[in-house]
Amino acid sequence: MRKECDFSKGKRGAVVASPGKTRITIMLDDDVIEHFREKAEAQGSGYQTMINSALRVAMAEATGESFDDRPITVGVLRDVLREELNPPRTKRSSTNPSPKRTAPGKPSSAA
Secondary structure, three states, X not given: OOOOOOOOOOOOOOOOOOOOOOOOOXXXXXXXXXXXXXXXXXXXXXXXXXXXXHHHHHHHHHXXXXXXXXXXXXXXXXXXXXXXHOOOOOOOOOOOOXXXXXXXXXXXXXX
């Protein structure tokens, strides 16, 4: 190591602690981990986040609470933004209806 690097006062562990989270070691079956890794990769999120969400759902069900904590993925975020930024279109007023289009050669039906 370089002489100008002094790590005598350094601390081990995460540089920034995550508030509300605790690092633990847990033994899970290989197929459980593989399931969550595949699911997380397909949705574009982390498998540990998905395991945490599954545990939260189980915890809410055990206490009788409702729980909707879907992980925020790129797809979910896009859907939410589209809903918020593009309000539903209003129907045209009956005083100025748009002309009906028909296929060439077919007469328009009178209603």
